[in-house]
Amino acid sequence: ENIMKIQSIANVKWAQPFAEDVRIWEKKLATINDVIQVWVVVQVKWQYLESIFKGSEDIAIQLKKETNKFNDLDGRWIVIMKDTVNTPNVEAACNAADRLGQLKILEKGLDECQKDLTNYLETKRCLFPRFYFISDDELLSILASSSARSVQEHMLKMFDNCKMLIFKGESDVIQGVESQEGERLDFDNVINVEGKAVEDWLQIVLTESRRSLRTVLKAGVFYYPTIDRLEFVKRYHGMLTLCGCKIWWTFQIEDAFAKVKKGKKNAVKELSAKLSTQLFELVTEMEKDLSKQYRKKINTLIIVDVHGRDIVDRFVRDSVLDPREFDWESQLRFYWDK
Numbered sequence: 001e002n003i004m005k006i007q008s009i010a011n012v013k014w015a016q017p018f019a020e021d022v023r024i025w026e027k028k029l030a031t032i033n034d035v036i037q038v039w040v041v042v043q044v045k046w047q048y049l050e051s052i053f054k055g056s057e058d059i060a061i062q063l064k065k066e067t068n069k070f071n072d073l074d075g076r077w078i079v080i081m082k083d084t085v086n087t088p089n090v091e092a093a094c095n096a097a098d099r100l101g102q103l104k105i106l107e108k109g110l111d112e113c114q115k116d117l118t119n120y121l122e123t124k125r126c127l128f129p130r131f132y133f134i135s136d137d138e139l140l141s142i143l144a145s146s147s148a149r150s151v152q153e154h155m156l157k158m159f160d161n162c163k164m165l166i167f168k169g170e171s172d173v174i175q176g177v178e179s180q181e182g183e184r185l186d187f188d189n190v191i192n193v194e195g196k197a198v199e200d201w202l203q204i205v206l207t208e209s210r211r212s213l214r215t216v217l218k219a220g221v222f223y224y225p226t227i228d229r230l231e232f233v234k235r236y237h238g239m240l241t242l243c244g245c246k247i248w249w250t251f252q253i254e255d256a257f258a259k260v261k262k263g264k265k266n267a268v269k270e271l272s273a274k275l276s277t278q279l280f281e282l283v284t285e286m287e288k289d290l291s292k293q294y295r296k297k298i299n300t301l302i303i304v305d306v307h308g309r310d311i312v313d314r315f316v317r318d319s320v321l322d323p324r325e326f327d328w329e330s331q332l333r334f335y336w337d338k
Helices: 002-010 013-053 057-062 064-086 090-094 099-127 129-133 136-143 148-158 198-226 229-235 238-261 267-286 292-318
Strands: 162-167 173-179 184-192
Touching (some): 013 064, 013 090, 013 099, 090 099, 129 148, 129 198, 136 148, 148 162, 148 198, 184 198, 198 229, 229 292, 238 267, 238 292
Antiparallel strands (some): 162 173
């Protein structure tokens, strides 16, 4: 606004006696405008990087070269700000000797620090790709902390429905994970993360989670036909319950087809009646006073079972009696690959 005013003054006749002063102020205001624009950019970048390189000893140790470069830039920035405090005048501060050049050098240097930092984070993300699910600031907060518990608040972003890691007391030994619903998965092998890089032990957590889940699912699928179905639902995790039930639903249908082929013509019809009985048991269970978690498992299983029973009822109606028929092959089937 002031630049526009001074330009308007320069274009009127009565300002001719002051033409030299007008030109001087036009140049000063243009310089002030350029300096302030760069100054604000430098200040924002300095504030962001200062909290990283000055606020975290771990980052400073891991990025020595980048930290030294930032410390040099930080010293120059502090000198400029001290000069400004000592001379609290916009015109004097912005028109100081080579002030614009100094700020541009700082801007370029801070950009290089930012680029080096981004490359460092990219390296960590390549080692553990799930770091791509969190922001740079969140990843830095993890890398900057020496505590393994710093990942807790970011677990849900990196691991689907894994709310938190379960530590053994105050130690750095991880015993398992816990879901949002409060379901707990204990690892077959506990993980001691002491002395390990965060990307390394998180990869171990991922591998151990898969291994432990597979062990529990394998046991569930094995014991499914030997225990009461409601007891099976109570004993195992929600998703493992659904998966186990669908594996046995697939087996029961193909087993019924095999029985039909051997001469038992009512095998599929008998299976339909069995599935209806199982569904009735679940509905009856819902009428009881159940825990929130157990009720949710039963409710979800009812929805899945209704769909499964309807498919078998349609097979009975349409006389689908062979596993090679399209009506069966078009269904989502679950198998346990031994």
